[in-house]
Amino acid sequence: MSSTVISHGAAHHDAHDHHQETFLTKYIFSQDHKMIAKQFLITGIVMAVFAMVLSILFRIQLAWPDTDFPILEVFLGKWAEGGRMKPEFFLSLVTIHGTMMVFFVLTAGLSGTFSNLLIPYQLGARDMASPLMNMLSYWFFFTACVIMVASFFVESGPASAGWTIYPPLSSVPTSIPGSGLGMTLWLISMTLFIASQVLGGVNYISTVLNMRTKGMDLWKMPLTIWAFFLTAIVGLLSFPVLVSAVVLLFFDRSVGTSFYLSDLVVQGEILPNEGGSPILFQHLFWFLGHPEVYIVVMPALGLTSEIISTNSRKPIFGYHAMVYSLVGITVLSFIVWGHHMFVTGMNPFLGGVFMITTLIIAVPSAVKAFNYIATLWRGNIRFTPAMMFAIGMVSFFVSGGLTGLYLGNAALDINLHDTYFVVAHFHLVMGSASIFGMLAGVYHWYPKMFGRMMDTRLGYLHFWLTFLGAYLVFFPMHFMGIDGVPRRYYTFTAFPFMDKWISVNLLITWAAIVAGLAQVAFLWNFFASIWKGKKATQNPWNSNTLEWTTPVEHIHGNWPGEIPTVYRWPYDYSKPGHDTDFIPQTVPFSETMSSNLPHDFEGNEEAIRIQEEWNKANNREVTEGEG
């Protein structure tokens, strides 16, 4: 909190330069939003690599269920005795892969990085509303990561009830090995993670609403900010619900209550718990769990909007429609959770309601997809690596989203639920799409974060291998799912009807290994470029948004001197009549007389009159439809 105050401030107005220098103390620097963004990103990348290695391990098991790999024993010890992975460990791998990817990589790594980096930068703020809370947000997240990784070092192994931790596997410590200490650590880790997200989210919302620079009204905000803002609202409303679910789960596990437990016999022993309902947990969990997938995908959509518009050198198509569709997704995300529970014995009428709300989400999602394509249409496209990843994001969002229509149908879901069809669907629509959005963001804003450029050729290599790899991994899974191959099974050879899918599993695993290796190109590019990359110019992509008006070297408070004022929306690309193909938000209309349009003045009659006089004097003809 503040210690010296208002009377002091007035004097500082005059001594502005001096006031800037004192910002640069080391203590304050650690609460700097730019530094915290980098901390989130690098932690997120480390977690992504960890979770990816887990997925390669279980893919090896799925492709070669009857082969021994002595090397596995070297690394995994008793979990792979004789070179064959144990079923319990397979379940742990699947669980922790999901948890880490969904929460640590695509929630914290994505929102944490880009909300922190871009909200103050693109809105023209010196920092977040509460830098202290922001710093705490990161350190809670970091601790959560450490605890989750640490669960691999306890004797009974990490949690293995799936990332959705349904009771009773999660609530009876004796049910499977992973239900013991591993599950406890999972719960502690996630509690810290929720604290991190709430602290961060509160800060994002508050900063967007309170700290915008002069002229930056809500309808002049870049779509990135709209996406981060609405994501933070979704998080603030849904994460506390998971706290409640986890608190009750904790009491069931450790105190002996019966919120979720009833009529159980574990290893020949009858449990005393009566009257609980595991379905209650599913309701509470999915009330967070479904909004969570929008928490994952909305920031990626926002980043993609910005990157596609900048690199098509065209205004984003349907800016208002883009915002309203994000708002629509935000609202709808809270009333669709039941579609995860169609087969829990839910009242068919209720199932029908959830089906309708679910299918309605296709509308705003399709609006976004079409607007991306319309933005690309006849654009002057620059295929930078960031642009490639952004287009890849749209591709995954479409091909994964289409299968959502099948799964959202309560009747079809009876057949498809818990099969590889579901795995294929969500890995494309939220997994691959979000990670591509995130990677697009990394390539695009790397110069802003590190003052240097990433290598373009390595970027293309990374893109093509990952893009093709992801499709080769997830696309065949649709067919397996339609054939009824269930998720989470440890070995395919145990069931004759699945034998024919062994060859497909081999293909998937090899594709996963190649795509995994492709990430080395990214990691090398990312870390080596921090020191060896080509020095970045101030505005390498000729972009309109405010972050590119800051100096390349990071300074506390972002702008030397006054914060720039904003005059226009962020998408004035290739505006007819202007001499360059971009007009930054900080350029007033008085400097762009040759390209102004009547609707730019939002009904300001004086400005329109001046413009018309200028048009007459300079023989400029403006038709209303121009631009």
Added chain:
Amino acid sequence: MEHTEDYTTEELIQSRKAKKFNLWLGMIGMFMMFAALSSGFIVYTASGVDKGIKTILPDTFIYSTIVILVSSLTLHLAYRATKREQIGKQKLYLLLTIALGIAFFVLQTDAWSVLADRGIYFVNNNASQSFIYVFTGMHLAHIIAGLIVLVRCLWGAMKPIPFPENQFRMNLAGIFWHFLDLLWIYIYVFLLLNQ
């Protein structure tokens, strides 16, 4: 803590506004948590005729409600004294509020023992009854946070910290404490309607 001497007046006002806003957002988050518990309670209780609170809530809850209402009043008086720069009065009313807060805490735990005497334990096959403990317990966890905030205000008044800072701190503490008050009334009414 921040180095506010580096802020201009305008930026300081903006930053305070944002912090106050943070508090409101935080309270929305807290409310969502209790809303989730409420809906959990409703879903659970509807799952069978043998579920439900099935007892009359202890009278102690009436007393604790009065105590927390009075504590809100004393805190408001403390805030009024702060605005008038009457540090002595501010400290007195703050102390009173903290004492009432502790009394509320004690009364709630006393209500638990009343329930336990009737054989209504936390570990219970009718989890609707366990929910009473969860609601009150989670609320008490927030009361502890509220008490810490109040002690910090008192500490600031003893030091004393500069006037605008003191007033801002009291303002935030007031909003939070009144929220906890309202939250308890919500919980109490919710339980009463379901008993």
